[in-house]
Amino acid sequence: MTELIIKAKKANEVTGLLGAASTQQKNEALTLISEALLSEMTFILEENVKDLVAGTQAGLSAGLLDRLTLTESRIKEMASALRQLVELEDPIGGVTFEAQRPNGLELKRVRVPLGVIGMIYEARPNVTVDAASLCLKTGNAVLLRGSSSAIYSNKALVQVIHKGLEKSSLPVEAVQLIEDTSRETAEKMFKLNEYLDVLIPRGGASLIQAVVEKASVPVLETGVGNCHIFIDETADEKMAIEILVNAKTQRPSVCNACETVLVHKEWAKLHFTSLVDALIDKGVELRGDELALNFDNRVIPASEEDFATEFLNLTLAVKIVSSVDETIGHIKKYGSKHSEAIISETKKHVEQFFTYVDAAALYHNASTRFTDGFEFGFGAEIGISTQKLHARGPMGLEALTSSKYIILGNGQIRS
Amino acid sequence: MTELIIKAKKANEVTGLLGAASTQQKNEALTLISEALLSEMTFILEENVKDLVAGTQAGLSAGLLDRLTLTESRIKEMASALRQLVELEDPIGGVTFEAQRPNGLELKRVRVPLGVIGMIYEARPNVTVDAASLCLKTGNAVLLRGSSSAIYSNKALVQVIHKGLEKSSLPVEAVQLIEDTSRETAEKMFKLNEYLDVLIPRGGASLIQAVVEKASVPVLETGVGNCHIFIDETADEKMAIEILVNAKTQRPSVCNACETVLVHKEWAKLHFTSLVDALIDKGVELRGDELALNFDNRVIPASEEDFATEFLNLTLAVKIVSSVDETIGHIKKYGSKHSEAIISETKKHVEQFFTYVDAAALYHNASTRFTDGFEFGFGAEIGISTQKLHARGPMGLEALTSSKYIILGNGQIRS
Numbered sequence: 001m002t003e004l005i006i007k008a009k010k011a012n013e014v015t016g017l018l019g020a021a022s023t024q025q026k027n028e029a030l031t032l033i034s035e036a037l038l039s040e041m042t043f044i045l046e047e048n049v050k051d052l053v054a055g056t057q058a059g060l061s062a063g064l065l066d067r068l069t070l071t072e073s074r075i076k077e078m079a080s081a082l083r084q085l086v087e088l089e090d091p092i093g094g095v096t097f098e099a100q101r102p103n104g105l106e107l108k109r110v111r112v113p114l115g116v117i118g119m120i121y122e123a124r125p126n127v128t129v130d131a132a133s134l135c136l137k138t139g140n141a142v143l144l145r146g147s148s149s150a151i152y153s154n155k156a157l158v159q160v161i162h163k164g165l166e167k168s169s170l171p172v173e174a175v176q177l178i179e180d181t182s183r184e185t186a187e188k189m190f191k192l193n194e195y196l197d198v199l200i201p202r203g204g205a206s207l208i209q210a211v212v213e214k215a216s217v218p219v220l221e222t223g224v225g226n227c228h229i230f231i232d233e234t235a236d237e238k239m240a241i242e243i244l245v246n247a248k249t250q251r252p253s254v255c256n257a258c259e260t261v262l263v264h265k266e267w268a269k270l271h272f273t274s275l276v277d278a279l280i281d282k283g284v285e286l287r288g289d290e291l292a293l294n295f296d297n298r299v300i301p302a303s304e305e306d307f308a309t310e311f312l313n314l315t316l317a318v319k320i321v322s323s324v325d326e327t328i329g330h331i332k333k334y335g336s337k338h339s340e341a342i343i344s345e346t347k348k349h350v351e352q353f354f355t356y357v358d359a360a361a362l363y364h365n366a367s368t369r370f371t372d373g374f375e376f377g378f379g380a381e382i383g384i385s386t387q388k389l390h391a392r393g394p395m396g397l398e399a400l401t402s403s404k405y406i407i408l409g410n411g412q413i414r415s
Numbered sequence: 416m417t418e419l420i421i422k423a424k425k426a427n428e429v430t431g432l433l434g435a436a437s438t439q440q441k442n443e444a445l446t447l448i449s450e451a452l453l454s455e456m457t458f459i460l461e462e463n464v465k466d467l468v469a470g471t472q473a474g475l476s477a478g479l480l481d482r483l484t485l486t487e488s489r490i491k492e493m494a495s496a497l498r499q500l501v502e503l504e505d506p507i508g509g510v511t512f513e514a515q516r517p518n519g520l521e522l523k524r525v526r527v528p529l530g531v532i533g534m535i536y537e538a539r540p541n542v543t544v545d546a547a548s549l550c551l552k553t554g555n556a557v558l559l560r561g562s563s564s565a566i567y568s569n570k571a572l573v574q575v576i577h578k579g580l581e582k583s584s585l586p587v588e589a590v591q592l593i594e595d596t597s598r599e600t601a602e603k604m605f606k607l608n609e610y611l612d613v614l615i616p617r618g619g620a621s622l623i624q625a626v627v628e629k630a631s632v633p634v635l636e637t638g639v640g641n642c643h644i645f646i647d648e649t650a651d652e653k654m655a656i657e658i659l660v661n662a663k664t665q666r667p668s669v670c671n672a673c674e675t676v677l678v679h680k681e682w683a684k685l686h687f688t689s690l691v692d693a694l695i696d697k698g699v700e701l702r703g704d705e706l707a708l709n710f711d712n713r714v715i716p717a718s719e720e721d722f723a724t725e726f727l728n729l730t731l732a733v734k735i736v737s738s739v740d741e742t743i744g745h746i747k748k749y750g751s752k753h754s755e756a757i758i759s760e761t762k763k764h765v766e767q768f769f770t771y772v773d774a775a776a777l778y779h780n781a782s783t784r785f786t787d788g789f790e791f792g793f794g795a796e797i798g799i800s801t802q803k804l805h806a807r808g809p810m811g812l813e814a815l816t817s818s819k820y821i822i823l824g825n826g827q828i829r830s
Contacts, residue, residue, distance in 0.1 A: 016747070016771045099792050105781060107791060114803050115773065193627070197803050212608070216628045218636075218804045239826040246828035332431070354821055356431045358530065366520060366824025375829070376522060376820070377514050388529050388612050388817035389633045390805040402803035405791070406769055409781025411654040413661035414790070 003180050004143075004188055008195035010173040011116045011141035018139045018174055019113050023090040025169050026137055033133065033164030034082035040160045041075050047156035048125065055123075055149050063253075067124045068150055078129045085137050088379045091397050092139050106408040111401045113139035115197035118189050120145045120211060122203035125153035131200075132161055132175040134382050138400040141174050143196070145189060148181035155179065190215035197402075202383050205310070220390060220399070222383035225255030225338035226310045227368045230327045230353065232344030233264040237271045239365060240343040241278045247341070247367040249282040253312045255384060256339050256371040260307055260317040262327045268295050268320055279316065288318035295320065307334045324349045328356045335359060338386055339368040360386060360393035418595050419558075419603055423610035425588040426531045426556035433554045433589055434528050438505040440584050441552055448548065448579030449497035455575045456490050462571035463540065470564055475538075478668075482539045483565055493544045500552050503794045506813050507554050521823040526816045528554035530612035533604050535560045535626060537618035540568035546615075547576055547590040549797050553815040556589050558611070560604060563596035570594065605630035612817075617798050620725070635805060635814070637798035640670030640753035641725045642783045645742045645768065647759030648679040652686045654780060655758040656693045662756070662782040664697040668727045670799060671754050671786040675722055675732040677742045683710050683735050694731065703733035710735065722749045739764040743771045750774060753801055754783040775801060775808035 001009075037044070048070040055065050097109035117140050119131040128144055135142035146154045158177040165172045178185060190199065193216055200220045201211040208223045229247055231240045247258035263272065272295040279286060280298060287302035299318060306317045307330075321327050324342075331340055341363035342353040350364050361371045371394060373381025378396030385391045391399035416424075452459070463485040470480055512524035532555050534546040543559055550557035561569040573592040580587045593600060605614065608631055615635045616626040623638045644662055646655045662673035678687065687710045694701060695713060702717035714733055721732045722745070736742050739757075746755055756778035757768040765779050776786040786809060788796025793811030800806045806814035 015773065016743070019773070020770045101790070101792060105785060109808075112773075191628075213606075213631045218633070218802055220804070221633075236826070242826065242828055250829055328431070355435045358430065358434070358527075359819060361820040361822060363822045364824060366822055366827040367829050369829035370520060370822065370827070371820075375516070377516060387633055389635070392818050393524075393820050403807050404774060405776040405786075405808050407776060407778045407781055407785065409779060411651075411657065412781040412785070413657055414665055414782050414784035 002185070002188075004178055004185050004192070007143060007176045007178060008116065008192055011143055011176060012195045014141055014171040014173045015113065015115050017171055018141055019092070021139055021170055023092075026090065026139065027086045029136055029165055029168035029170045030082050030086050030133055032167045033161050034079040036160045036164040037075055037079040037082070037129070040163065041072060044075060044153070044156045044160060045070060045072070047152040050152040051150055058149070060149065064123055064149075068153070070125055070153060074126065078126060081130070082133050085133050085380060088137065088397060090137065091401050096403060103412050104410065105412055107405060109403050109405050111398075112404050114400060114402050116141045116143065116195055117400070118143045118145065118192070118196045118199040118217065120186060120189065120199060120201045120203075120207070121147070122207060123147040123149045125150045125157060127202060128154050128157045128177070129161070131382065132158075134380055134397065134400060136170070136174055137380075138397050140400055141176075143176055143178055143189070145178040145181070145186055151179065151181060187214060190217060193217050200383060219387075220383065220385055220395065221387040223255060223386055224310055224336045225257070225384075225386070226259050226308065226334060226336040227256060227339045227341075228260045228262055228327075228331050228335060229258050229341045229343065229368065230262040230321075230324070231264060231267055231275075232324065232342060232346060232349050233266040234345040235264075235267055235343040236345065237274065240267075240271070241275055243341070243343055243365070243367050244275065245278050245282055247369050248279065248284055248316050249314065250367075250369055252314050254369075255310070256368050257312070258316070258341075258368055259309065259311050260319065260334070262319050262321050262330060263292070265291065265320050265322055272296055283314050285315045286318050287315060289320060291320035292318045310336070324352050328353065331357055331359075336386060338384070339363065339371040341366065341368050360384070417600070417603075419593055419600050419607070422558060422591045422593060423531065423607055426558055426591060427610045429556055429586040429588045430528065430530050432586055433556055434507070436554055436585055438507075441505065441554065442501045444551055444580055444583035444585045445497050445501050445548055447582045448576050449494040451575045451579040452490055452494045452497070452544070455578065456487060459490060459568070459571045459575060460485060460487070462567040465567040466565055473564070475564065479538055479564075483568070485540060485568060489541065493541060496545070497548050500548050500795060503552065503812060505552065506816050511818060518827050519825065520827055522820060524818045524820050526813075527819050529815060529817050531556045531558065531610055532815070533558045533560065533607070533611045533614045533632065535601060535604065535614060535616045535618075535622070536562070537622060538562040538564045540565045540572055542617055543569050543572045543592070544576070546797065547573075549795055549812065549815060551585070551589055552795075553812050555815055558591055558593055558604070560593040560596070560601055566594065566596060602629060605632060608632050615798060634802075635798070635800055635810065636802040638670060638801050639725055639751045640672070640799075640801070641674050641723065641749060641751040642671060642754045642756075643675045643677055643742075643746050643750060644673050644756045644758065644783065645677040645736075645739070646679060646682055646690075647739065647757060647761060647764050648681040649760040650679075650682055650758040651760065652689065655682075655686070656690050658756065658758055658780070658782050659690065660693050660697055662784055663694065663699055663731050664729065665782075665784055667729050669784075670725070671783050672727070673731070673756075673783055674724065674726050675734065675749070677734050677736045677745060678707070680706065680735050680737055683707075687711055698729050700730045701733050702730060704735060706735035707733045725751070739767050743768065746772050746774075751801060753799070754778065754786040756781065756783050775799070
C-alpha cells in the first residue's frame with residue numbers, strides 16, 4: 001500500500017472516535033497543540049529555513065518566499081489562533097431540525113463531522129495548522145497535502161501537532177501529512193471516494209480548476225473573485241470613492257478585492273475625475289472602455305479580457321454604464337459569483353441588484369473586502385466557497401459539518 | 416451549437432427571472448401545469464404507448480415496462496402531487512442567519528435557488544414531472560435528460576408542462592428536455608460547469624457511479640442503500656420480527672429496504688427460529704454466516720459478497736454477532752451510509768449505535784423503510800442523498816436551494 005492509502009485508511013478508522021469526542025476533549029487537544037507550537041518554535045524555524053534555502057535556490061519569487069516564511073511572531077499568531085478556536089462554539093451535536101410524526105416517530109437532525117477531509121494547498125505552511133485545527137474542532141480527520149516547496153515546514157508542523165495530540169485523548173491519526181508531494185499522488189487523492197468525504201483545494205485558480213475537473217470526491221470549491229463595484233447615479237461621491245479605493249487598494253492580492261468598477265454615466269459626468277485622482281494617487285492603473293477614456297485621458301484602453309481578469313494587483317477595469325440593468329448583465333457575463341457591491345441611494349436599484357446579481361455576497365454601500373469568516377463574525381475560516389452546494393461565501397466551522405437523522409420509534413413499521 | 420448548449424444557455428439566461436419570481440407566480444404555474452396534465456391526458460397516454468411498444472420490441476423486463484407505463488390514474492397522481500406542492504412553503508427568500516457587526520454592517524443570509532439543475536435519470540417518466548415541479552417551486556431552471564426508452568413520454572410531458580408555463584408568467588425555458596439521449600451528450604452535461612450549478616442523477620448504481628466519477632459539475636449523489644437491522648440481546652421478540660419483516664418485504668426493491676440483519680447470539684438462542692419462520696413465510700431467502708447456519712438449517716451459506724450487496728429483492732444476509740461493537744464494525748465495513756436500525760431495550764447500546772454508526776438515518780425500534788421525504792414530513796422529495804455535503808438523507812425543497820449573503824452598510828471600508 002502507498003503512503004496515501006495507508007494514511008487515508010487510518011484517517012477513516014479514527015472517524016468514529018473523533019465524531020464521539022466531547023467538546024472538552026477537542027479543546028484540550030487544541031490547547032496542547034498551541035503549547036507545543038510555542039515550545040517547539042526553534043525546531044519549526046530551523047526546518048522552515050530548509051524550505052527557504054531550497055526556495056531561494058529554485059528561484060521562487062519574493063512573494064512566494066514571503067508566504068513560505070515562518071517567524072517567531074507568525075508562529076505565535078498560529079498558537080493564539082488555536083486558543084481563540086477553543087473559545088468558539090462546537091457545532092457538532094447541534095440539532096438543526098426536529099419533528100414528531102403522526103405515527104409517533106420522533107425525528108431529529110444533528111450535526112456530525114464530515115468524516116475525512118482532504119486538504120490540498122500551496123506553499124503556505126500556516127494553512128497546515130489552520131486546516132488541522134479547524135478539522136479537529138469539528139471532529140474531522142484531515143489528510144494534508146501541501147506543496148513540495150513547504151515540505152520541511154509542513155513535516156515539522158505536523159510533528160509538533162502530533163506532540164500535542166499525543167498528550168491529548170484524541171488519536172494522532174486525526175491529522176496526517178501526505179509527504180509524497182507528486183502530482184500522481186495528488187490525483188489519486190482526487191479519486192479516493194472510499195476513504196475521503198470531501199476535498200478542499202486552497203490556492204491559485206489552476207490548482208482549484210484541476211481539482212474541480214478531475215475529482216470524483218465531492219469538492220468544496222474556494223477561490224477566484226472577479227469582484228465588481230457599481231457606482232450608481234445617486235451614489236454619494238465621497239463614500240463611493242472611499243469604498244472603491246479601499247476595495248481595490250487595501251490588499252489587492254486577495255479574492256475579495258475589487259477588479260472592475262462600473263460607473264453610471266450621470267455620476268461619471270460629475271465625479272469621474274475625482275475618482276480617477278484618488279485611484280491614481282494610490283498607484284492604480286485604470287483600463288477602461290471607450291466612454292471611460294472619453295471622460296478622462298489617464299484611463300488606458302481595456303481589452304475584453306481585462307473585464308474577465310482577476311488582476312490581484314493594482315490594475316482596475318473601468319466601464320461606464322447607463323443603468324443598473326446593464327450592470328447586472330455585465331456582472332452575469334464576467335463575474336465569478338464571489339462579492340459584488342452597489343453604491344447607491346436609490347432603494348429600487350439596490351433591491352434590483354440584490355435580486356438579480358448571483359453571488360455569494362452582495363453589498364450595499366460597503367467594501368467587498370468584508371467577505372471573510374472573521375469579518376462576518378464566524379471566528380474562523382477554512383476558505384471562501386464560490387460554489388452553490390453545501391456552503392457559499394466564507395466557510396466557518398459549520399461548513400465542516402454534515403448531519404444525520406436520528407429517529408426514535410417504539411415498533412413503527414411502514415404500511 | 417448543439418441542442419445541449421443551446422438549452423443550457425437558455426436555462427442559464429432565465430435564472431434571474433426565476434429567482435425573482437414570487438411564490439404566487441410559481442404556484443400559479445404549478446397549478447396550470449397540473450391542469451394541463453389532466454386536459455392533455457389522452458395525448459400523453461398515446462405517446463407513452465409508443466415507448467411501451469418500442470420497449471416490448473426491445474425486450475425490456477416486465478419491471479422496466481411497468482416503471483415506463485403511464486395510466487390515467489398515474490397521471491392523475493402527478494397532477495395531484497403538483498397541487499400538493501402548491502401548498503408547501505416556498506423556501507426561497509427565507510433568512511437562515513442574521514447578524515449586526517460591531518462596525519455597523521448588517522448581515523443576513525437568504526435562501527436562493529441553486530440556478531440550473533441537470534437531472535439525469537432512467538426510464539421513469541414520472542421523474543420528468545416530479546423534478547420539473549420541484550425545481551419550479553424552488554425557482555430553479557432544470558435540464559431534464561431522461562432515458563431513450565422513455566423519450567416519447569418525456570417529450571409529451573414536457574410539451575404539456577410548456578402548455579402550462581405558456582399561460583403562466585414564468586418562462587418556458589424553466590423546464591427543458593434534452594432530446595438527444597446519447598451517452599456523449601450526457602457526458603458533456605457532466606462537464607458543463609459554465610451553465611449548470613448541480614447535477615442530480617437518479618437511477619441505478621451504475622448511472623450514479625458514472626456521474627460521480629466523471630462529473631466536474633457538483634453532484635447530489637442519491638442512491639444505493641445497503642441497510643442493516645441489528646437485533647440486540649434485549650430486543651423485544653415480536654417488535655424485532657415485525658420490523659425486520661416490514662423492512663425486508665414491504666417493498667424490497669427500494670433503497671431503504673433492509674439487506675442484512677445482524678442478530679445478537681443471545682437473542683438468536685431464544686428467538687431465531689421464530690424470526691426465520693416469519694421471514695420464510697414471506698418468501699425471504701436467508702443467506703447466513705456459519706453461526707446462523709448452526710442455529711437454523713433453513714439458512715443457506717452466505718458469501719462475503721452477499722454482505723456487500725444491495726439485493727433489492729427477497730434475499731436477506733444474516734450474521735450472528737456478539738456485541739454492538741461487532742455490529743458497528745460490520746456496518747462500517749459493508750454499509751452504504753443510508754439507513755441503519757437497532758432494535759434494543761438497552762439504552763447504552765442505542766447511544767453507542769447512534770454515535771458510532773455513520774449513516775444518513777439511524778433508527779431505534781423502527782423500520783428503515785421510513786427514510787423518505789414524505790415520511791419525514793417534507794411533503795416532497797427529489798431523492799435520498801447518500802453523500803455528506805449539502806444535503807444528507809431525504810432531500811425536500813430546501814435541498815434545492817443555495818444562499819447568498821446580503822450586507823447593508825453606510826460607507827464601511829476595511830482597515
